Amino acid sequence: xxxxxxxxxxxLALPDVRADFPALQQAVNGxxxxxxxxxxSAQQPAAVIDAVANYQRHxxxxxxxxxxxxxxxxxEAYEGARDxxxxxxxxxxxxxxxxxSGTTESINLVAQSFCxxxxxxxxxxxxxxxxxxxxxxxxxxxxxxxxxELLVAPMDELGQLDLDVLRALLTDDIVLLAIGHVSNALxxxxxxxxxxxxxxxxxxxxxxxxxxxxxxxxxDVQDLDCDFYAFSxxxxxxxTGTGVLYGREALLDAMPPWQGGGDMILEVRLDGTTFxxxxxxxxxxxxxxxxxxxxxxxVDYLTGLGMDRIARQEKDLLEYMMTKLGxxxxxxxxxxxxxxxxVQSFMLDDIHPHDLGxxxxxxxxxxxxxxxxxxxxxxxxxxPGTARASIALYNNSDDVDRLVAAVEKAxxxxx
Amino acid sequence: xxxVDAINAxxxxxxxxxxxxxxxxxxxxxxxxDGATHTALGINPLCGDKLHLYLRxxxxxxxxxxxxxxxxxxxxxxxxxxxTENVIGLNKDxxxxxxxxxxxxxxxxxxxxxxxxxxxxLRALEGVRDFPARVKCATLAWHAxxxxxxxxxxxxxxx
Numbered sequence: 165x166x167x168x169x170x171x172x173x174x175x176l177a178l179p180d181v182r183a184d185f186p187a188l189q190q191a192v193n194g195x196x197x198x199x200x201x202x203x204x205s206a207q208q209p210a211a212v213i214d215a216v217a218n219y220q221r222h223x224x225x226x227x228x229x230x231x232x233x234x235x236x237x238x239x240e241a242y243e244g245a246r247d248x249x250x251x252x253x254x255x256x257x258x259x260x261x262x263x264x265s266g267t268t269e270s271i272n273l274v275a276q277s278f279c280x281x282x283x284x285x286x287x288x289x290x291x292x293x294x295x296x297x298x299x300x301x302x303x304x305x306x307x308x309x310x311x312x313e314l315l316v317a318p319m320d321e322l323g324q325l326d327l328d329v330l331r332a333l334l335t336d337d338i339v340l341l342a343i344g345h346v347s348n349a350l351x352x353x354x355x356x357x358x359x360x361x362x363x364x365x366x367x368x369x370x371x372x373x374x375x376x377x378x379x380x381x382x383x384d385v386q387d388l389d390c391d392f393y394a395f396s397x398x399x400x401x402x403x404t405g406t407g408v409l410y411g412r413e414a415l416l417d418a419m420p421p422w423q424g425g426g427d428m429i430l431e432v433r434l435d436g437t438t439f440x441x442x443x444x445x446x447x448x449x450x451x452x453x454x455x456x457x458x459x460x461x462x463v464d465y466l467t468g469l470g471m472d473r474i475a476r477q478e479k480d481l482l483e484y485m486m487t488k489l490g491x492x493x494x495x496x497x498x499x500x501x502x503x504x505x506x507v508q509s510f511m512l513d514d515i516h517p518h519d520l521g522x523x524x525x526x527x528x529x530x531x532x533x534x535x536x537x538x539x540x541x542x543x544x545x546x547x548p549g550t551a552r553a554s555i556a557l558y559n560n561s562d563d564v565d566r567l568v569a570a571v572e573k574a575x576x577x578x579x
Numbered sequence: 580x581x582x583v584d585a586i587n588a589x590x591x592x593x594x595x596x597x598x599x600x601x602x603x604x605x606x607x608x609x610x611x612x613d614g615a616t617h618t619a620l621g622i623n624p625l626c627g628d629k630l631h632l633y634l635r636x637x638x639x640x641x642x643x644x645x646x647x648x649x650x651x652x653x654x655x656x657x658x659x660x661x662x663t664e665n666v667i668g669l670n671k672d673x674x675x676x677x678x679x680x681x682x683x684x685x686x687x688x689x690x691x692x693x694x695x696x697x698x699x700x701l702r703a704l705e706g707v708r709d710f711p712a713r714v715k716c717a718t719l720a721w722h723a724x725x726x727x728x729x730x731x732x733x734x735x736x737x738x
Contacts, residue, residue, distance in 0.1 A: 515653070516651065516652035516653055517652075518626055518652040518654075518713070518716065519595070519652045519653045519654070522591075522594070522710060522712070522713055523591060523595075525712075526590065526591050533626075534625070534626050534627060535626075535627050539627070542627075548627045548628070548650050548651075549626065549627055577591060577592075577595055578595070578600065578653075
């Protein structure tokens with residue numbers, strides 16, 4: 165149904181969806197809220213909030229156990245969300261969708277379960293300078309544990325990866341390339357399909373950190389041909405504490421469990437345990453059922469609007485925001501790659517980003533300020549942090565105009 | 580300008596008073612202090628603010644000189660700058676008392692403090708009380724002062 169709606173409306177502009185988001189209907193510090201911090205966490209449509217509340221009110225029970233009606237309903241809804249997620253990123257099988265607490269857990273799972281058993285001194289993991297902390301620290305921990313080496317592919321002043329160097333770094337001693345789809349600090353969209361192709365030529369496994377990818381563009385993991393794709397629910401208009409690890413079935417099958425507990429077993433004896441099949445082998449304990457059901461509702465919402473339409477609208481709006489911000493005297497745009505999505509970091513004169521953030525908040529404009537959990541990126545630019553405005557499907561040009569007016573006001577205060 | 584705008588503008592002006600902006604632009608006693616007897620590093624990991632505080636304390640326990648270096652927002656730099664002006668001439672116990680007075684005043688618990696001394700210029704920092712997210716910026720240097728005097732080894736933090 166939703167697919168039909170998306171196809172029919174391919175060439176139409178996205179409708180104004182702001183009314184779908186209760187949190188956007190409020191005043192902050194006396195002004196209508198302008199929310200430009202979706203890269204940190206996106207607001208949720210009423211459809212998601214209602215799905216969670218409805219489950220909590222009527223259908224709550226534990227999943228995968230119990231013969232009673234509520235347990236059956238809970239299991240149906242929980243597993244139904246997995247099916248929706250499978251379709252959303254076009255995974256081949258539902259067993260390839262591991263439900264996690266978020267991108268961070270997904271990446272740690274791959275580091276500890278896929279890489280750790282097969283890695284040792286002389287082996288290498290390759291990441292890039294654009295990564296945020298959750299795609300850096302798990303690999304540092306892994307390399308400390310195994311005496312493997314962590315290599316970092318460099319970027320340039322625009323915030324783009326040096327693709328020639330990256331390709332040259334893909335040598336046979338690399339066990340895995342972990343790379344972000346979209347940079348959270350700069351908005352750079354990496355050409356991951358091309359990069360994955362280079363890695364495949366050398367049989368190097370690839371994990372894509374898609375936390376900032378899935379909210380803004382259609383993702384097809386089979387077309388990308390990646391081995392793992394990690395993302396978070398709360399950045400795609402779902403609840404916090406939810407996330408996905410997509411993995412190729414053959415790889416997931418060969419991996420040992422990540423955590424032990426209930427639900428991930430077939431049979432437990434005191435002298436040993438038989439593990440459950442995929443995807444349950446990686447889902448120990450009672451999961452965040454309500455959150456996952458909310459995430460399923462978020463997938464329905466996005467599919468109904470159509471990811472390609474969302475991407476087109478956001479591209480236009482990002483260009484508008486970059487132009488308007490860049491026109492303000494004293495503004496320096498940080499991150500000006502040719503291919504970008506959602507995010508614009510910037511500095512205003514020598515005003516510290518936190519001062520700017522406070523002044524904007526006081527005018528009802530919410531942006532992120534600081535290092536965006538990407539301190540190496542900030543270090544590259546020699547900055548303690550930046551101001552970052554990030555757009556999502558509910559933002560429009562009025563939001564950008566309010567942002568610009570608020571930045572100009574900050575300039576007056578500090579003049 | 581609507582009344583809401585006016586209130587907002589007043590609050591902002593209260594936070595970014597001229598004295599604060601002046602100290603942020605031209606921090607006093609900025610730079611490393613040669614011959615420091617007490618030092619501390621203050622870090623605010625959430626925002627990346629980092630400052631080194633240097634004190635020279637004489638044999639009688641009096642703070643003869645104070646300097647700082649580091650980077651941070653206008654509030655944290657101005658607070659550190661005002662701190663150095665304020666504590667020079669105090670003895671160590673008086674400086675510890677001042678730490679308590681300032682932090683309780685900025686976190687809104689002034690009524691709990693016994694000594695309600697006039698903080699003079701430091702009152703310019705009181706604007707942060709309307710901005711809970713920024714209180715840590717204003718107190719960072721003061722936590723570093725406390726650590727320096729108590730000669731704590733680990734970096735001072737505001738949380």
